[in-house]
Amino acid sequence: MKILLIEDEKPAVKRLLGLIKDYFPTSEFITDLDTVKKTIQWLRSHENPDLMFCDIQLADGNSFEIFEQVSVKTPVIFTTAYDQYAIKAFKVNAVDYLLKPIDPEELQRAIDKFNQQKLNQNLDLSLIQQLITKEKSSFKNRFLVKFGEKIQSISIQEVAFFYSEERVTFLQTHEGKKYVLDSTLEQVESQIDPTLFFRINRKYLCSYSSISDIFTYSNSRLKIKLINCEDQDILISRDKTSAFKSWLDG
Incomplete structure (x- = not known):
């Protein structure tokens, strides 16, 4: 199993890697993708990985640009410090959406969803609806x-x-x-x-x-x-x- 960690802050990469290694002990981790440009180049020259952990705000732009330029069918677990991107996240194969600092229990639930999704290919629509409702009411007017x-x-x-x-x-x-x-x-x-x-x-x-x-x-x-x-x-x-x-x- 091949897993991409797309993150531009090295401490965040180290922490995330430490959290998920126990769930995927035999997996290959790609951890040097820290920009939109690098990720696009990697995806264009390699087969789709099995899972992606993707920070939304990268050094050279917004990670949604990756999915606008490359056809990616891989499940994605997004990570970010802000929650205003929830709706857009679920338009690009999102399994779940984790807010930083990442809660280990929330991470476990996201991985459980990923494993369940592999079995039945079903997306948790109830969570999406909750996020839609939350996003509509979360911004200050x-x-x-x-x-x-x-x-x-x-x-x-x-x-x-x-x-x-x-x-x-x-x-x-x-x-x-x-x-x-x-x-x-x-x-x-x-x-x-x-x-x-x-x-x-x-x-x-x-x-x-x-x-x-x-x-x-x-x-x-x-x-x-x-x-x-x-x-x-x-x-x-x-x-x-x-x-x-x-x-x-x-």
């Missing part, structure tokens, strides 16, 4: 902010972008109004719909409608301008360029 002595609720549709400055997180509306948030940018990112907002670098999390211009930059990087933004030199991280283009094309 409003953010509570303070403005002087007033408390105001800002709709997600009013938000142009979020940004971090001197360890403070700000929300800026399409009208250019700024509000301080109590959350970190990482927390905000996990709370909002990833089809509407993209984390372009460590400082900015922007909506599609907030982008006024996109320019090519050196070394395959991109530079963008945001509406009503004082910062005129916003660069997209090199490791996010591919995922950003996919998001724009989504």
Whole structure:
């Protein structure tokens, strides 16, 4: 049995390998696939493995890009730090969906499902329905902010972008109004719909409608301008360029 571990963080690979080796003691493990590009190349030049463990957010993009470019019939157990990808995961042979840090009991249930699926080829539709219901209700629609002595609720549709400055997180509306948030940018990112907002670098999390211009930059990087933004030199991280283009094309 051949098992692929697609993960870009070495400690996570080591931990996952330690957790699953007891379940598959005679299996061959492929653990050096840490990017979308490498995985696509491997799958195109090898027979389909028996099982894949796949992190969703890789260094050079979103792992769903792999399944868009290569026909993969292998069962997949997805791993990620966020739960907003559940529906998309089940469109590509997903056996289960594990949130990091991985709970050994949850992992065992996922492996049990994989073994059962090999016997009867049935997918657990009840779990999928639960995830669909959860995903629809999991994203924030409003953010509570303070403005002087007033408390105001800002709709997600009013938000142009979020940004971090001197360890403070700000929300800026399409009208250019700024509000301080109590959350970190990482927390905000996990709370909002990833089809509407993209984390372009460590400082900015922007909506599609907030982008006024996109320019090519050196070394395959991109530079963008945001509406009503004082910062005129916003660069997209090199490791996010591919995922950003996919998001724009989504």
